[in-house]
Amino acid sequence: MRAEFPDFRLGSVLATSFTATLTERRGDAVERIPTPQRLVDWLAVTGLAVDSCTTAQLDLARELRESIHAAATAAALQDPLPAPAVRVINDRSAQGRASAVLTPEGKRRWQLSSASRVEDALGVIAADAISIVSGERDGRLALCASPTCQAAFFDTSQSRTRRWCDMNTCGNRQKKARFNANQRKKTE
Numbered sequence: 001m002r003a004e005f006p007d008f009r010l011g012s013v014l015a016t017s018f019t020a021t022l023t024e025r026r027g028d029a030v031e032r033i034p035t036p037q038r039l040v041d042w043l044a045v046t047g048l049a050v051d052s053c054t055t056a057q058l059d060l061a062r063e064l065r066e067s068i069h070a071a072a073t074a075a076a077l078q079d080p081l082p083a084p085a086v087r088v089i090n091d092r093s094a095q096g097r098a099s100a101v102l103t104p105e106g107k108r109r110w111q112l113s114s115a116s117r118v119e120d121a122l123g124v125i126a127a128d129a130i131s132i133v134s135g136e137r138d139g140r141l142a143l144c145a146s147p148t149c150q151a152a153f154f155d156t157s158q159s160r161t162r163r164w165c166d167m168n169t170c171g172n173r174q175k176k177a178r179f180n181a182n183q184r185k186k187t188e
Contacts, residue, residue: 028148051117093127
């Protein structure tokens with residue numbers, strides 16, 4: 001019987017969606033890619049389908065995920081970027097073999113090499129991370145206001161004042177906690 005895995009948290013930004021494969025980093029952490037096959041599933045959902053994944057490739061993916069999170073967190077706090085994280089992101093970007101292609105709808109889509117490898121998909125994710133951490137894209141890096149989450153996310157709202165990585169999870173959880181606290185005060 002196959003174990004049930006937590007749902008993926010998918011956003012509109014590839015690199016920060018990838019960092020969301022580990023959530024509740026400051027609480028009871030939830031690993032959303034616990035197996036190589038689960039990484040294959042996540043990559044397929046994001047349009048970066050690969051044929052297979054080994055445990056070593058999963059380790060590379062997790063190393064990249066944590067490096068992106070470290071660099072994005074530093075950028076959000078306007079701190080210096082950690083050199084080891086920058087090295088990993090750059091290495092993964094350089095090792096990937098993927099091409100940007102234009103779709104008939106006028107959108108950019110990444111096309112992996114004919115022998116789709118995890119390293120190629122990681123190269124795309126690393127390139128996306130570089131574009132957001134370097135400030136090339138319109139938006140700002142921020143950290144989730146949830147004390148147990150603290151996920152890095154890319155805020156593209158008009159005012160750039162978004163507080164939660166995901167309103168459906170962290171935002172609603174915080175609103176519910178405030179509501180319940182206010183209700184308790186009223187009954188005291």
